Amino acid sequence: MMLFAVPFFHSPGECPRLHRTQMEETVRRLSPESLGSRGIRLVEGYIDRLCLEPTDKAHFSYFLFEAEHERQIRDLFEPNRVEIRALERFSDLTRSAGDGRRSPGTGPRTQAGRD
Secondary structure: OEEEEEEEEEOHHHOHHHOHHHHHHHHHHOOHHHHHOOOOEEEEEEEOHHHHOOOOOOEEEEEEEEEOOHHHHHHHOOOOOOOOEEEOOHHHHHHHHHOOOOOOOOOOOOOOOOO
């Protein structure tokens, strides 16, 4: 299984907490039953505390999923487009660095400003 992060930004007026049907749909979509039938596991979700307080600042939420393929996560949020980031566990990277093997994403740095 691979790890995937899905970050969300929204304005206070677009907060799902303020829109009952949107919030209910989100809870249903992210339920263990719904995710399990898709072969996805929600590792954890993190909700910006600003979603719980009156503010005019943008809100941020972050969800971590386990799945075999990024497409599963993308399909979960259809028809909405979301940012999805494949993650590596830090412990896996540091473990393989100690035995001399090159870890994913640790090849030569060729981009400007990355030296």
